[in-house]
Amino acid sequence: MRIQYIALIFTMLTSIAFSQVKQSKGDVLFFEYSYNEAIKEYQKELREGALSNKQYLNLADAYFKTSDYKKSAEIYVNMFQKDTSMSKYHFNRMLQSLSYTSDLEGVKKYFEAKKPALSGELLENTGFNESLITSDTKDVSDYKIFNVSSNSAQADFSPTFYKDKILFSSDRPQKGKNIYEPSGEAYLDIYEAALNSQGDIVTPEAFKGIAESKFHQATPYYSKELDYIFYILSNSEDDYLQFSEKGKNALSIGMGNGRGSFKYVLRDLNTSFYYPFFEAKTGRLFFAANFEDSLGGTDIYYVYTNDGLIMSGPINLGPRINTPGNEIAPYIFENTLYFSSDIFYGLGGMDIYKSNLQEDNSFSLPINLGEGINSPKDDFGFIIKRSDNNGLIGYFSSNREGGKGNDDIYGFKVQENLGLKTLALKGMVVNLASNRGIANAQLRLLNKQGNVIKELTTDSEGRYRVEVPFEDTVTIEATKDRHSIFSVTYEAPELEEIQKRSLNMGIKFLDDLVEQKEGQPVIKLNKFYFTKGDSYITPEIAQELDKVVDVISRFPHLRLRIESHTDSRGGDSANLTLSQKRSNAINKYLIQNGVSQTNIIEVVGYGEERLTNNCKNGVFCLDILHNKNERSLIVVLNYQD
Template sequence: MLLFTSAFAQDKRSKGDSYFFQYAYNQAIVEYEKQKAEGTLTPQQELNLADAYFKTNAYDKASKLYLEAYKRDTLMGNHHFNKMLQSFSKVGNTERVDAFLATKSGQLEQELLENADFNRELLESNTAGELQFEIFNMGSNSPQSDFAPAFFKERLLFSSGRPQEKKKQYAPMGESYLDIYVGRIGPNGEVLNANPFSGIPQSDYHKATPYYSEALNAILYVLSNTENGELAFDDNGKNALSIAMQVVDGQFRLLLRDLSTSFYYPFYEAETGKLYFAANFEDGYGGTDLYYVYTNNGQIMSAPVNLGPRINSPGNEIAPFVFESSLYFSSDVFYGMGGMDIYKSNFEEEGNFSIPVNLGPGVNSKDDDFGFIMRNEGDGLLGYFSSNRPGGRGKDDIYGFKVDEKPGLKTIALRGKVVKPYDNDEGVAKAAVRVLDKNGAVLKEVYSDEDGNYRLEIPWREEVTLQATKDRHSIFTEKLQFLEGLDQKEGFKVDIGLSLYDDLVEEKEGQKVVKLDKFYFDRGLAKITPEIAKELDKVVEFVQQFPAVQLRIETYTDSRGGSSANFRLTQQRSDAIKKYLLDKGVPASNILYSVGYGEQKILNNCHNGAFCLEMLHKQNQRSLIVVLNDNVMFE
């Protein structure tokens, strides 16, 4: 009942096709198997047969047929690829799922692979169901399908296929065309006195998945496309669903309508003016994807925007619901617990989303779970969702729940930019950025993009170490601590500085030296002045960034003064430099020598007795920090 559209083909179909498109899957299997035995089953009909087995929970047979179609690689798109992986997962063949993911890793969205790894690790760790949910089946459920709950002041709207005296039958499902019902929410969360909702225009066909916007004072819902009171079809004989808005006691307006595209599950976010919905556009990532459009007082003001591969998958995504900076939705992507599972993703900066987290066994089951909503109620939260899990009253039932805090595993989303610390505008591409736990084990590793940006996400921990490395670059390490309750709306921004070794050294006098601006000691003195200290601090930072470096301090002077006195002075200056570096925390093991050369290496013609200008004498006054192991630093 999730994706309820009617299709009546104008071309010639087999008996198997007729049953398949009326959702009579068991009968379709019988007819398709007859065709297969006769050798008349087309590749498309073989995919239909696989889908029919999938719909009737015969996952082993479905997986074999999907695999045959995959090997032919003619008709199988992303949506059927997801179903194939779901089938393998259902029969416990996770090794084959991993093998297919590895084979197609270059063709699949990177976000899909990250989402899959994260959620599978999460579900295996048993940390997803830490919250204690008080879940109860609604007494107002019927033997038919009841789903898509929505808050309407102190009442609850929902969709139902229960029969009505004047409501037409929807032949493929054997139920009445869907309608919207309303009931009062009792003190314990039960829905009382459920009756057809009269606040929207009457129709003989589908009206479903309502959402009430207090800001618009309007009901948004989906309805069958009709013309003059009868179903309207596109050129291929398809009847789709539109989204309409009914202002309470006011105007009715169609918002989204396309005869070839179905729209589902509207949700209006008053803060941004965005109308979220699910739709089956042909250029999506799989079956139905989640989209939004910008609105002005409910009037559509933009083209649909796909929420992207962090949210949408090769499967079906439906039922968006925003609550306190988090997006809740349902998906039947292959790495979930069952059919449809409910996921939570946090909004981040610049329209990005955190990795969607499976809500786990507290809410999700091996069957379809979808249509999740909740609100603050007393000291906790009251919510509802739909499920076709065993033990219900009908095909889909609405379940209520109470919980003390927002469901969904807490995560840490780290993002930022890897830059050269001496040039913050220049990003460092392809740097390895990793998160380590308290014991030094790697929890997650990613690489910065071409602009130096990185993003990673892990389950919540009180303390982690962020580390970044790249060949011929410094190593970045920073310990991060997190407090419970810290706002994680936009993730934690941590910029990383990595220095390129070749930017910090240069060739001088036939040897590799630390790159410094030239500095001078006061005449006849070995005192470290503030100007000299500023340059020596660069050496301190250089050693911190490259702790394996081995240094020799060399100091020279000009030819003025006695030779012995110049030797003593330059030795005193080299020793003063060494002492400053040691006092600033440079390990003694990094400074192998400190040498004063006096006037041994004059760089120009200003030898003893020669007349030279002061500027020429100053060319010979210099200190060099020589890197002795430059040739083996990165071997």
């Protein structure tokens, strides 16, 4: 893609400048997209005097546009070192330039320097995609990519499905079209072409389904639900371009049905709109534009519509999708948003990404579609659908090496698993006692070497969502302070399955398992009784002691004291011996069932030394009162630690 084909904002040669400042000749050439000439003029002006900071950045941009990344990087870095408050848009350009010149250490250095000013979403997106691109298991897609027959020596791009055909944009010359001076090519127009049985695009011809214009008409999207075509076009009237009071001729979005009906959908003489996409089920019209709230260059927005009538203001997709770079060409297929971005962490130029739409209308981490679909050059204008054999077929545009023209349309076929492979999990961390979500629980994903892949916390309702580069073996842990640890390891086949459903993880709160008795914290157990005069562990006692085993398995740091007590019936010495035997029996059972001896600090029998009531020797008491004194307790010695 050439940005001059996309960012088609025209400037009157006699007016605009920076605010009310008079433009230099270099400025005029720069805003005409005559970048090579602008470079020569700026260099001349530099020899004769100084350039403003804005002009220096224009010069860097001009070098960037002409692929002289070494010189653009030198200027961007110099400007950044003078003022680290450089706009995020130019900061992205700087990192792109450094990346193109293979100065990856420079990219890392300046990215770290700017980190405090960058959004959390950008930091997460960067780390995720950088690790994804370098992952050993990054790409599972078996793309079959081909250059379509309809490409010309000019720019051909932005395909869209149109009934059983394809529409696309091109600046190939045709009768009736003027020449767009900045590019030296014809104004953009829309073409239609047939699809043959192999998916190739053939027999292109000028599209007659919309009103003719001498100026730009491009990037169409056909809505079969409305039977209308959305497309961008130059603001014009009676064969003349219309300019704003600032001297701009911008691009609008219009819609037509080929039967004489046309109306502007989005129009502002000072703002250009690009790449319309209409989502019929929600009535949302997506597009790219550069408004004041843009997070960088061109951002993706949407408006709500009613049969094409705008019903809301533009809504920015936010920092999960939009970055300090340029985002364009939105396309939604099977609940996944595809778009292009020139953010610095891609493979180069514009890359195509995908992001899943969530239940709350948010977006998942953008995933780079990887080598093949993406290249070191510009890749954009992506569309996709199910083919007759239930695989996937799609098209995109690229100016990669080996094409026929400036931009070419490429087709691709793939069965499934489009793009780089990831592991995406969602669910809740819940309290096993109440089955309610636990807010701010900590989650960790570890690889088979035990290295942490990702750390995160649950939201206020205990929910989580995480996506990481795919690993063949992943251990998932969940915990919170004074809570137990959930830990389970999954292998590759299981990892494929758990992504299809919610993965809920249950943990226990220590305070739910411990209570205060006799002035000390003890593990909650239903009261149990040994057979009179015996220390045998009955099934009923075992059922309660298994709760202790479970607590220690969840809280292996706990240290315990086992203590048993008898009532006053019988001799003092005999009761002391019996209580010790009972504590010993409990200790033996716990050890045999997985509790470590290091967890048990004391094993004590107190006999009748610590009665809970007045039923001592020589005092008549009912059995129910004597039974209160017969008890065994599992005391937690480090409960507050």
